[in-house]
Amino acid sequence: MIKKCLFPAAGYGTRFLPATKAVPKEMLPILNKPLLQYGVEEALSSGITNMAVVTGRGKRAIEDHFDNAFELESQLNGTSKDHYLKEIKEIIKKSTFTYVRQKEMLGLGHAILTGEPLIGEEPFAVILADDLCDCAENGVISQMIEVYDKYQCSIIAIQEVPMSQTSKYGIITGDLIENSDNTYLVTDMVEKPDEKMAPSNMAIIGRYILTPEIFKILKDIKPHKNGEIQITDALKIQAKQSKVIAYKFKGNRFDCGSVRGYVEAINYFAKKLNVDV
Numbered sequence: 182m183i184k185k186c187l188f189p190a191a192g193y194g195t196r197f198l199p200a201t202k203a204v205p206k207e208m209l210p211i212l213n214k215p216l217l218q219y220g221v222e223e224a225l226s227s228g229i230t231n232m233a234v235v236t237g238r239g240k241r242a243i244e245d246h247f248d249n250a251f252e253l254e255s256q257l258n259g260t261s262k263d264h265y266l267k268e269i270k271e272i273i274k275k276s277t278f279t280y281v282r283q284k285e286m287l288g289l290g291h292a293i294l295t296g297e298p299l300i301g302e303e304p305f306a307v308i309l310a311d312d313l314c315d316c317a318e319n320g321v322i323s324q325m326i327e328v329y330d331k332y333q334c335s336i337i338a339i340q341e342v343p344m345s346q347t348s349k350y351g352i353i354t355g356d357l358i359e360n361s362d363n364t365y366l367v368t369d370m371v372e373k374p375d376e377k378m379a380p381s382n383m384a385i386i387g388r389y390i391l392t393p394e395i396f397k398i399l400k401d402i403k404p405h406k407n408g409e410i411q412i413t414d415a416l417k418i419q420a421k422q423s424k425v426i427a428y429k430f431k432g433n434r435f436d437c438g439s440v441r442g443y444v445e446a447i448n449y450f451a452k453k454l455n456v457d458v
């Protein structure tokens with residue numbers, strides 16, 4: 182059973198500067214809700230209540246957002262504006278939040294390893310809140326938990342992208358699992374290949390279910406030239422040592438770490454929720 186979700190949220194968000202100079206990227210709003218809250222809601226809807234957040238310097242707004250705000254609450258209590266806080270208060274009531282700080286931003290793999298003391302020896306979900314997903318029925322993590330229950334190994338969410346965009350993603354190759362049209366046994370992975378070098382157009386997106394063996398593998402991974410420890414390098418080893426499954430999820434995804442994806446997400450949710458713009 183998956184009880185914990187890790188939210189790596191320590192990155193600098195350079196593509197969103199200057200907005201992210203003092204405001205965490207994960208707290209940028211899509212309409213009136215911060216990206217990270219969408220992620221927490223996705224985890225809650227899959228039955229996970231333990232939210233483990235990897236933060237860093239300048240990210241304190243995250244902790245404040247998921248905590249009571251007595252002064253504000255007592256000001257609004259009993260007024261017509263009371264309902265504005267209802268949703269977030271429910272989330273705070275249902276969830277437990279734990280935090281750890283990543284002292285040096287050495288990449289996603291390093292951020293996940295930093296989360297080890299909050300996770301321990303159990304399988305866990307990972308949500309990158311800047312990859313915002315919206316699904317008609319079950320959320321992406323719920324869909325992936327179903328796959329995990331069947332195969333009991335690390336699961337990565339994938340999406341087909343245009344070949345011209347492979348250089349932005351980790352790209353997998355794999356064998357389609359018999360009697361399925363959406364699960365692949367991963368045979369290889371390449372981090373951000375050029376269109377010409379890409380073995381496929383199946384891109385890894387910001388949702389994972391990882392088994393705890395990943396921590397041991399991450400400890401031995403050497404950093405890349407840019408100093409970052411990549412989670413794809415660790416998953417590649419895990420795929421060779423045991424198995425890793427890639428799952429083509431059902432739903433829409435927006436890369437809210439880029440300005441273009443962020444604007445697309447705002448337009449999508451404004452239309453979906455019938456907001457007059």
Ligand code: UTP
Binds near residue numbers: 191283310311
């Ligand atoms: P990104 O690759 O989007 O990096 O990280 P970034 O630093 O946030 O953004 P840019 O590229 O500079 O604009 C993917 C996820 O991993 C987290 C980020 O917070 C984001 O959720 N991350 C990345 C960490 O927690 N620590 C890191 O060292 C790097």
